[in-house]
Amino acid sequence: MKDMELHFTRTNGPVDEAIEELMSLAGGIRHNEVVREMILAALKAGQESEDRADLKLMNTSLKEMRFTTKVFAPYKHAKKVTVFGSARTKPGEPIYRMARLFGERLSAAGYMVITGAGPGIMQAVNEGAGPEHSFGVNIRLPFEQEANPVLQGSPRAINYKYFFTRKVAFLKESDAVALFPGGFGTLDEAMETITLVQTGKRNPTPIVFLDESGGTYWSRWIDFIERELLRRGYVSPGDFHLFDLAGSADEGVEKINHFYHRYHSLRYVRDRLVIRLSSGIAHGDVTELKDRFSDILIPPHEFFFSPNGLPEEADESGIFHLPRLILTFNRRDFGRLRQLIDSLNRM
DSSP: OOOOOOOSSSOOTHHHHHHHHHHHHHOOOSSHHHHHHHHHHHHHHHHHOOOHHHHHHHHHHHHHHHHHHHHHGGGTTSOEEEEEOOTTOOTTSHHHHHHHHHHHHHHHTTOEEEEOSOSTHHHHHHHHHOGGGEEEEEEOOSSSOSOOTTTTTOTTEEEESOHHHHHHHHHHSOSEEEEOSOSHHHHHHHHHHHHHHHTTSSOOOOEEEEOOTTOOHHHHHHHHIIIIIITTTSSOGGGGGSOEEESSHHHHHHHHHHHTSSEEEEEEETTEEEEEESSOOOHHHHHHHHHHTGGGBOTTOOEEEESSOOGGGTTOGGGTTSOEEEEOBOSSOHHHHHHHHHHHHHO
């Protein structure tokens, strides 16, 4: 029998009927249209790929992301801070004590923490926050693979085979990212986080680089970016507004808190960017902001305040009542967008 050519449109006849029957039989399926396409993608992959390894990669990735969603779902409304840093930092080092205090301060401020579940900086942060306020997203490696003592046996600890699915969990579930000194992995995570925010693939979020008072790890790293990347035009001056430096645990927490002082979240509605606020702003402030940030607007150059949500946001009923700043953002200058958010928070 010749293989049936499958399509994501509803033109698959008996296959579409079988998928609908399967979902009905399973019961409890939400967002049927999305699940239908996932099933079709699996069937198409099975037809198209002769390499078992390719199918195993897709299978494992999907299962890891499904389990990630399951673990994090009960804590959807809790703000979380992802913390990166060296697994090789020893408990006696000052930076370890600072990371532990940082976790403690985050927990006291109402945040949960997400770490790589390993030793060093990760364990320090988990110790400070406590197991009940900690998530661990561990990577299976020939070394440094066991979850630290704080997270062993925790229902909020997840083991990953692939770095890329683990990275998705780190950034998808977080409301802020904090980075302590570390090795290649930490620098990779720093660059990827900034790149995602710089390109708009990740909504604006606090990115805070922490080092002990007088430390040079991040200041020298930033100096390299200024001398070698900015000078050659590989990055823009506005990109330096995407992150902050902090020289203490308290300062790091303050940077994160400040980001959410008035800013709540954002969403794109057609060609408009809708910035949701926890409190309103005066008409004069709107006019001032429009003048200052006119360079990031595109035709029809909209920039106005709304006391509540747009009709298209009715699916988010829990925050529909929040006031909004609505603008036609160019979706390019995300460093300037961060400056706009900072300005809103200072008003």
